[in-house]
Amino acid sequence: MNTLSAYIEGIGLLGPGLTDWASSQPILSGLQAYQPEKTVLPPPALLPAAERRRSGVIIKLTQAIGLEAITAAKQDAASLPSVFAASGGDGANCHNICEMLASDDREISPTRFHNSVHNAAAGYWSIATGAMATASVVSAFDASFSAGLLEALTQVVVDNTHSILLSYDTTYPEPLFSTRPISDAFGIALVLAPQPSAQSLVKISVSLTDASADKLTDNALESLRSAIPAARGLPLLRAIALQTDQHVVLDYLDNLRLAVTITPC
C-alpha cells in the first residue's frame, strides 16, 4: 500500500465556536471546554472593494481560513497551487436562483450566476492573492475533506510543490436545508509542503484503509464532525493539537477511509 507524506506548515480553522487555529488547539486537545456558537465570518480583507461587495459566505469563509494558513506558513499565496474541496456551492445563492427559475421572472442576476459555479471560491482566491498556479476544485459529498486532502497530497508528492488545501462547507436555507442539513459554515485550510522546514508543524503520512473512521470523544465536537463534511478533518487537527505521535483514521467514502500518521516536527 502506498503512503503519501507531506509537512503541514500552516493551519486555518473557522467554525461554530472555533475562531482560529491558535485558540482552538486547547479546545481540540481537551484542555478547554468546547462552546458551540454560531460561526462568525470576517470580511474578506484581501479582495478589492468591488469583489468584496459581491462575496457571499463561502468567499468570506475561504478567504479567512486561507489567509490564516498562509500567514502561519509564511508562504506567498501568489505562488501556491491550491485545492478547494467542498460538498456544495453557495447555498443561499443556489436557493435564490432556483426560486427565480420557478417563478414567472427568470431574469437571474449575472453576479448570482457567476457566483453559482463551484469554483467561485477558487476564482476569488486567485483574484485576491494573484495566484496564477493551478486550483483543483473537488467535491465528494460527505467525503469532500479526504478527497481534497488526497488531491493536495498528490500535488505535493508528485509535483514536488507546496499546496494549500481549503476544505469548507456552508449552509442552505430552507427548503434545501431539510434535504441537506449542514448546520453552519465551517472550514479548514492546510498549507502542505514536500520537505521539512522551519515552519513545519507536523509530518503526515497518509494511506488508504478500510478501517472505521475515528470519532471525537467530546460529544459536541463529534456532533460537529458528523454534521459538516469539512469537519471530518477535525480528528487530524486534534491529533496535531496533541503535539505527540498520533494515528487517526479519517472518514472518506463508504468503503474507503484515510489512515494518517502524525509526527510532530
Add this chain to the structure above:
Amino acid sequence: MNPLWLSHFTATSSLGCGLGETLDALRQGRAGLHPCTFDTVNLPTFIGEVAGLDAVQLPANLAEFDCRNNRLALLGLSQDGFTEAVHAAKAKYGAQRVGLFLGTSTSGILQTELAYRQRDAATGALPENFIYRTTHSAYSVADFTRHYFDLSGPAVVVSSACSSSAKVFASARRMMAAGLIDAAIVGGVDSLCLTTLYGFNSLGLISAQACRPYDAERNGISIGEAAAFALLQRQPEQLDADAVLLLGIGESSDAYHMSSPHPDGLGARMAMQDALKMAGLQPAEIDYINLHGTATQSNDAAEGKAVQHVFGAHTPCSSTKGTTGHTLGAAGGLEAVICALALQHGLLPAGLNTQQLDPALHLDYVLQNRAQPLKRVLSNSFGFGGTNCSLIFARAG
C-alpha cells in the same frame, strides 16, 4: 510525465451516441444544434441536446440517482464497450485500484429546479421524492458511476466550471503517479438545465444563432450537453500505432475576473506552455489545436491572442463547439475524445458556422475538414473563475 494510455474512450453528445455517430457527424460537418425547445425555456437560442434521455432507465438498485445528468452518464457509459472495459480493468487491478474522476458544472440541478416548482403551498417544502444527495449534489454523477461499476477506490468530482473535465486528467495523472491507483476512469457529464441557459443569458453571452466561434460577428455561445469518458492506464510496452496517449497537461488560473478571461489570455498562455513543457515538446510539434472557442467575444479574442503568442499563426486549429455546442463541464472530456478521433482517423475537424474569420485573430482556423495524418494535438478548456487547462494527446506510432 510518463505518458498515459487512453485504452478506451467514448462520447455521447448532440452529435450522437458513441464514437461511430460522433465521427460520422464530424466527417459530414453535421451540427447537433437546433433551436431551443428545452423544458419551459423561452429564450431565442440554439442548444445541443442529447436525444432520448427521457427513455433512459437507471438500474433498479440505483433508481434514487435518477435525474437527467445521471441518465446521460449511463447512456454515455453504455457506448463503445466502455462498461466492459472498466470491468476488465477492475478484474485486472482490483476494485480499489481503479480511480474515478468526473467533471461536471451543474450536476443534477435540473432536478432541484423542477422540485422548486412543486413546493408545498403551506410549508414551502420540496416534494418528498426529491433526493439532494443522489441528484443535485455535485458528487452525484461520480457516486452513481462508482456504484454502477461497484468500485471501491478513490472517487471525486472536479467542478471548475468549463475546465472541469479537462482537469480530471490532471487529478488522475497525479494519483496514478503517486501510486494510489493503477487505472483511472476520467470524463465529464453535464446536462441541460435552466440555471445555465438563463444564467448565460443574464450575462448577455447566449447567441440567438448557432454559435460561430472565431467569427468576426460571433455573439455568444450555444449550450450543449454531453457525456464523455476515457479509461487511463500506464503505457504498456507494445501499443498499436493508432493508440492514443496523454503526453502533457498544463493548468493555470487567470487571477483576473470571475466571468471574463484575462484580455491577453495570460492564463491560457501559461496552460498551453506548461502542457508543452510537461510533454517535452516544442510548439511546432503540435499538428492541431482543438480550441476552447466558445464564440463569446472575449473568450475567442483572449484565446486567439494566447494561441498566436505560443504557436504563431500556422498551427491548424478549430473549435468544435459550433458542432456540439458548449457542453460546459463535459467540454474538456468531449473535446479530448474528438482529439483522439482526429489522431486515429487523420481528420482535422472544421469549425462549423464560422462565416467570416475575425481578422484581428491571425490563426490557421480550419473552416473545411482536412484529411491529414496527425501525430500530436492540443486541446484547450477554460472556465469561469479564470480556470484554464490544456491537454496534449498523441498517437503511439
